[in-house]
Amino acid sequence: MPRPKSTQPPALGKDGLYRDTFYYKGKQYSIKAKTLPDLYAKIQIKKQQLENGEIVVNKNTTVKRWLEEWLETYRKGHGGDKNYRNYVSIVNHDIVPYIGVMRLCDLTQYDLQRTINQQQGRSKSHASHVLNTIRQAFRRAAINGYLDLIVIENLELPKTKKGSHREITEEERRLTLETAKIHPGGLWVKTILYLGLRPQETVPLTPDDFDFKNGILHINKALKSGANKIGVPKTTAGIREIPIPDIIYDELKAACEACKTPTLFTQQTNDRRHTEASLYCLWNSFKRQMDILAGAKVYRNQIIESKIAEDLTPYCYRHTYCTDLQDAGVPINVAKYFMGHDDIKVTASIYTHHSKKASEDARVLINRHQSSKTK
Template sequence: MKKYNYVRKTFSWEGKRYTAYGKTEMEALQKMVELKEALKRGEKAINDKTTVDRWFREWIEVYKKPSGITEKSLDMYMQKYNGYIKPVLGSLPLKDIKEIQLQKILNEEAGKSYSHVSKLRMVMRELFSKARKSRLIVYDPSEDLQLPAVMKGSNRSITEEERQHIQATAQIHRAGLWVLTILYTGLRPGETATLLWKDIDFDKDEIHVYKALESGTGAIKGPKTQAGNRDIPIHSALRGKLLAARGDPFAYVFTKVNGKPLTADAMQQLWKSFVRAMNLEMGATVYRNKIVQPLVADDLTPYCLRHTFCTDLQRAGVPINVAKELMGHSNIAVTANIYTHRDGKTLHHNIQKLSDWEASQCDKTSGKKEKKMI
C-alpha cells in the first residue's frame, strides 16, 4: 500500500490557528484557500466554542442587518452589547455562558430606567435565543432573566436619550408645544387642559395656574389645595415657542384638532400620537403602518415630564422649598421624595461645594493666624 507524506499548511484566523492538509503542495494550498473562504462565510468558525463577541458580530450581520433594521435600532443593539455585555462576556465561549452571569450584568443596572434595562435584557434574549435555535448551545441562558428594581411608571424622570428624542419629535408633531410646556413648567396634564392665553403673562414672564381639569369628571375646578395656585416663570427655551403660537386671550392654549378644549381622553390620544411619532423618530420597526418593535419605553407618560422638571430643579441647585412652590405641592415631603432620588452628577457637584467651603474655611483660619503672628 502506497503511503503519502501529507503537506501541511497553517494559518491564523481571528486569533485561532487552522491547518489544511494535502497530498501535494498545490492540494494543500487549495484546501487552505477553501478553508479560509468557509471561515469568512461563517461555516466553520461558528460552534459552541465560538466566543460571545464573534457570535454577536455574526448575528448582527446575518440576522439583524438583513431584516431591515434601522441605523438607530442597530446603534441601540451595538450600544447595549459594547457597553454592558462585551466587557464581561465577550471573550468567553458560548457554551460557558450561564444564566447567573447575565443576571449579574442586569443587576448592576438596578435603579436605572425601565427602558434601558429592558432593552439590555432584550438584546441578551435575542442573542442567546438564536444561538440555541441554531443548535450552537444546548440551552438558552437568557430565557428566564429577571429585571432588577428599576425606575418604572409615571414616578420617574426621563433619560437623557429620551430627552433628545422628545425634543426632536416636538419640532414636528402638533403636540410638541404641549409636551415641552409640561417638561419646562412641571404643570400637571389637567392644568394644561384649562390653560388660557390670558393666563400666560408675557410681560412678567409668568404662567398663572389656578384651575385644572378634575380627574374622572372632566369638570374644571380650582386646585385641591392652595399650593396649586401658583405663578411659574416662563423657561427661556419655552418663551419663544409660546409667543409664536400666541392666540386670543380667552382661547385655550391647547386644543383638539377641531379647536375644542382638551379632555382626559383627548390628552391620552394626543400623547399616544406623540409617542408613535417619537417611535418613528427613533427608528422603530414598522409593518403595514403598524409599529411592531417599539423603542419608546411603555412606562413613559406625561407625568414623567413633570417629574423631570422637578429633578432638573434639583440638578440646577434650586432649593427644595422653591421647588415645592413651583411644583404646586402642598407638602414638602412630596417634593423631597423626588429630590432624594439618587443622581450621581448632583451628588458629586454638592460634594465639590462642600470641599470648596472647607477650603475657604481653612484659608480664613490661616489668615487669622498670620495676623496674630504679625
C-alpha cells in the first residue's frame, strides 16, 4: 500500500494511535488508526468513498448528517476524548432532536434560536456549551458554502440558572437510591451523594483512606483531568477529612473489608482503577438504569423517550451534599472545608440556593422568636 503524500510522517499520539490528515476539494479529513498500515488503508478507503460520491455533503444535506460529519472531521482528534464526548452529547441531545431532519439550505436564524431556547431554565454553563457548539458547527458549514453565515449571527442565550450544577430533586433522589440497589455503580454514586466528593476524588480511594474507628474519610489525592494519572488535589483545600455519615457507614465498611483490589472502586470488566472514560461509561450506565426505572420508553434496547433530565450529572450529587449540609444547619465555613472549596464564595453560591426545607426551618425559627417577644 503506497504511503499518502505528506510533508511529515504521521505521528503517534498520546492515545497510542497514529493520526494523519488529507484534503479533498478543499475540505480537511482526519484519520487515525492503531498501526501505520491500517492508517494508510483507512486513508485510501476514505478517498475512494469521496471519489465515488459515497460521502456527500452539500446544501441539501440534513443537519443531522452534517453534524455527524462535523464531529468526525473537525472535532474528533482535535482535543481530549472528554471534550469530544461532550460535543457528541450536545449534538445528540440538544440539537438533533429539534432540527436534525432539516436541510442545511432551509436552516434559518430563527430555527437556531428556537433550538437554543430549549435550554431555558437549565444551567448557564450547559446552555453556553450548546450555543458554542451551534456556532462552531454551522460557522464551519457556512465556510464550506452550505449555508449563509448570517444564520448564526446574533444568537442569544435564554434565561438560565446561575452556575453549572444543581441539586437533585426528591424524585431523582428516590430513583437514585432505588437504582443503587441493583446497579454495580450504586455505592460509587452514593459515596458522592453522602460525602460530597468530586468524581475524580473517588477514583484513587483505598480502604486505608477510611478510618472507621473515628468515622473519618481522608481525602488527599485525585485523578488528574485529561491525564488519567493520580496526583494531589488541585488546591490544598482539597486535602481534608470528611465525617462518614451513618446512612452509608456500614455499606462502606463492608465494601472495604471485602475489597481485594488496590482501589475501592474499579472497572467491572477488568478490576483496574477507573479512568475518565470508564467513569463516563459507568455514569451513563447508571443513569440509563435510572431512566428505565422512571418509565423511559425503550425500543431495541435503545431509550427513545427519556424520563431523566439531561443535566443530571455526578456533580449534581456533590452539589446536593452541600445543600444537605445547609439544611442540617452546618455553618458555611465548616461546609467549605468538607466540600474542599478554596474560596468560601463558591460555597456561598450554593448556600444561597435556599431549599424548601431551609425556608421552612427559617419560618419556624422566626415565628418562634417573634412569639417569644410577645410574651
